[in-house]
Amino acid sequence: MFLYYLRLAAKSALATPGPTLLTIGAIALGVAIPTALLSLRQVVAQDPIPSRSDRLFNVRVDNWEVGSQFYGVGEGEPPKHIAYRDMAGLMASDLPRFRTGVATARAFVFPESATLRPYPAMIRLCHADFFPMFEVPFRFGGPWNRAADQAQERVVVLSEASNQQLFGGRDSVGEHVRLGSETFTVVGVLDRYRPTPQYYDVINNAVGEVRGFFVPFDTIRSPGIGLTQTGDTDAWGDFPRNDYLAILDAAEFNWIQYWVELDSGSVAAYRDFVDDYARSQKAIGRFPRPLNNQVTPLMEWMRLRQVVPPAVNGLVILAVLFLVVCCLNLTGLLLGKFLARSGVLGVHRALGAPRSAIFLQRLVECELVGLAGGVLGLGLAALALGWIEKLAPGGPVPPGLFAASGYTFVVALALALAAGLLSGLYPAWRACRIPPAMQLKLQ
Template sequence: MFGYYLHLALRSFKRNKALTALMVLAIALGIGACMTTLTVFHVLSGDPIPGRSGNLYYVQLDPQSMRGYQPGEEPSAQLTRFDAEELLREHRGDQQALMTSGSVSVTPERAGLVPFLSDSRYASADFFPMFDVPFLYGNGWSAKEDAAHARVTVISKSLNQRLFNGANSVGKTLRLDQSDFTIVGVLDDWKPTPAFYDMNQDTFGDREDVFLPFSTSRDLQMTRGGSLDCWNDPHDDPTGLNAPCVWIQYWVQLDTPAKAQAYRDYLTNYSEQQRKAGRYERPTNIRLRKVMEWLTFNKVVPSDVVLQLWLGFGFLLVCLVNTVGLLLAKFLRRSGEIGVRRALGASRMDIFKQCLVEAGMIGLAGGIVGLGLSLLGLWAVRMQPASYAKLAHLDLGMLLTTFVLAVAASLLAGLLPAWSAMQVTPAIQLKSQ
């Protein structure tokens, strides 16, 4: 019967080409607007490290003074250097990494290249395995090299291409801030979106090109970036070991819920110890959030993207209302035909199914046209100056969603018209013929 319903739908389309075109256009416009905004939202709100995000936690402590204290408020978003190095030394997680952003001067040995500044990340050794960072050549440094303040570095694939024409540069020397570093690894393509590990930077922009041990960066007093918040006078060095300033991000990997609970208890005990020692003044206030919880807390998806998403669905709803009216007009105009079918033995449910198949066909055609409009809309998004704009691409999942949403929307729009059509009384229609 489904094939027969398709045949009837195609005949109906040919008889009412203008009305059919209007309905297809209405569905297509709604799907185009909705899928453009939904795709952008999907890209920006996705899991940046699937498979591992459930075991990675961001650590927050509250080392600030009582000045301006309000009970129940959120603790500092970053750690002091003392706390970060102490947690790293006590090593209570499966893996853990402290880090901060910075900027270094790169002096190329390659002829024709002049020195330039490059974004950098100062981190501890577990950064690479914990975040599942892929390597093209070599690997990251070890905890022993962290402790030895070794002058080693890992560079990005793009920087390796720029400096060494993409060749294996492991073991070569790279001059950073007037100091020589040995390259131990070259990253493969790696761009988690958003950059969850540091919410103090452009989370949708370019990633760092140079990675080196945090301990080495402090020895050489390399330029740091990102946010720094001090509650007392740090004197001449806000990044010193005992400076009353928070500026370091700290992540820990905990592979089971039991380990996560044990680590929360550990942070609570650590805070109590620091308060007894006189370093902390405020009551114990710790947070331990998973990756997706941390992104949600920081409202990583721009508010204008959320607004556009609601507007897209609103426009689709308007288009569906118009489609309902057009389908009602189309089906009721065929009351005589429906009455004849009923008189020849078709049940009300047969009429209902026939009308829904026709509505689904309109939705499918609208989805095809809407896909083209979505691609055009995403192209327009990529032309915008926002840092996330270049990420607006339709993946396979969203491609399938386009057609599923189009057909589902048209079927929903067809329910009322199909129900009205199935109420047609055959006797009255036959008498009027």
């Protein structure tokens, strides 16, 4: 019976191509906009590391001055970064399974190949635990160890893109790369790695390419090395601005995101450790504000940092309302189309077709048109996502990041079916209520 209704629906839709095409176009436009926005939201809001997101925590301590607020955080929130001296103090705890600071530096890269010119690059400062904590995959070699962190060894892990650029994609473990004024030995090369979002650094690089070079964090301490700290920073108080080590060791200069991995049984004890550390700093004259330390789970951290901007949620709501308005307008168009065929429907009723059959037949026609609009809307949504990818704020994003996916298809299909149902319910109900006797008289 359904196939019979489907044939009748196709025949009816083709019999009135003008209204049918107008309906398909309106549904396509109404479906495309929310589909693109929902797909965009899904990309940036998804759990980026489901296997261990419940064990990853961002750590903050409130070293800020009384009477002012750190840039870009809510009222009463501690700074979104910590100072180098606080990272060093927090590293003393053995409670976390893994722990790492995360920050960004910049330096010039001097390739050994005579065919490549020096170029500026962004450098990821991190500790050895960064790689197992965030499940970073390797194609060649592996990460350095904690001993290399302590010794400030000149070792580097290359991203896939940097290895391709410098060494043609071959196994470059053991090769040398000059960063700034010193030479680093390659110990590992990443496999394809593109977490979305880059949850370990949503402040500076949420959706961009991963940094091309990863080096032990404390190499930044070496004067004259040619690595310069960069990224989102803020500071307060007096400190010798020309003394680089004093800035690291004594200044209230916040620029580091600090991450730990804790099992569920260690979280409370670690929070106590952080509070005890803050009290020890108060005792020496730091941390003038009341204790306000935060050990924040990964997904909560992403929410606090508004990885999904509030404007996106507002746009999604507006887009869905736009689809509803399209459906309401199409209701009038479909009602006029069905009533124009009231004579045929009256004959069907007079020949014994029940109201339910007439209702279902009209509804199948509406859903068929809705599906056609959904297919067209899916194509428009894919084009919109490609456009968003090119114009993404913060610089270019990895190719294909916002490409149409299975999620996009499911959303478009669901919205198309909902649009067909919403547009067709009332016209189908009116069509099944046409009195057969009156139509036979008119015939």
